[in-house]
Amino acid sequence: ASPQEVLDNFETFARSPQGAHLICESPVLLRSIEQGSLRGRIAQVCRNEHGSAVVQAHLNTDRAMASRAIEEITHDVLDLSRDSNGCRAVQAAIDVASVYQRKRMVQYFRGHVRSLVEHLHANFVIQRCIEKMTLSDTEFMLQELSHDSGSLAKHPYGCRILQRLFEHF
Numbered sequence: 001a002s003p004q005e006v007l008d009n010f011e012t013f014a015r016s017p018q019g020a021h022l023i024c025e026s027p028v029l030l031r032s033i034e035q036g037s038l039r040g041r042i043a044q045v046c047r048n049e050h051g052s053a054v055v056q057a058h059l060n061t062d063r064a065m066a067s068r069a070i071e072e073i074t075h076d077v078l079d080l081s082r083d084s085n086g087c088r089a090v091q092a093a094i095d096v097a098s099v100y101q102r103k104r105m106v107q108y109f110r111g112h113v114r115s116l117v118e119h120l121h122a123n124f125v126i127q128r129c130i131e132k133m134t135l136s137d138t139e140f141m142l143q144e145l146s147h148d149s150g151s152l153a154k155h156p157y158g159c160r161i162l163q164r165l166f167e168h169f
Contacts, residue, residue: 007032011045020050024057031061042069043076043086052085056092070097074105077125078112087121091128102129103137113144123157130164 006013006022006029013019023029042058045051055073059066073080073093080086094102106129109116116122129138145152145161152158 003029003032011041011051014045014051014054015048017050020054023054027061030058031065039068040072042072042089043080046073046080046086046089047083049085052089055089059089059092059096066093066096067098067101069093070101070105074101074108077105077108078116081116081122081125082119084121087125090125094125094128094132099137102133106133106137106141110140111144113141117145117152117158117161118155119157123160126161127164130161130168135169 046055058069070093080090116126153162
């Protein structure tokens with residue numbers, strides 16, 4: 001497929017294993033896509049297994065491209081965190097985000113920490129926040145979880161969060 005054909009049919013290519021592989025292996029395509037097809041549609045693309053892989057590759061291509069993608073992910077971070085494919089893109093964004101970008105991202109978690117911790121996919125995002133951020137930046141999470149740490153310890157995902165807290169703080 002020609003680069004123009006990939007750009008014109010980006011979503012179709014990004015949703016297929018072969019198309020996603022083609023896009024991820026070509027820095028030229030990633031840059032072209034960022035300037036056109038992907039901008040404004042990161043969150044939508046993240047919800048597909050192969051599209052999520054494209055976004056993750058996009059995050060590792062160059063700082064300016066990653067920064068724009070992180071902004072888009074941030075605006076939809078709650079929903080993406082609860083999505084089986086989106087949570088991987090959110091974790092990748094946390095890995096490459098600046099301290100400031102991480103702080104902005106986790107602010108969307110205020111008031112939702114307990115439900116995220118107990119979610120099949122979102123608990124991995126909370127774990128990544130604990131691993132990558134300082135205690136002062138995640139203190140509100142601890143406050144939201146401190147009311148009932150006993151039931152959290154017994155929860156299949158909550159116990160993972162407690163383990164990360166012990167490991168990192």
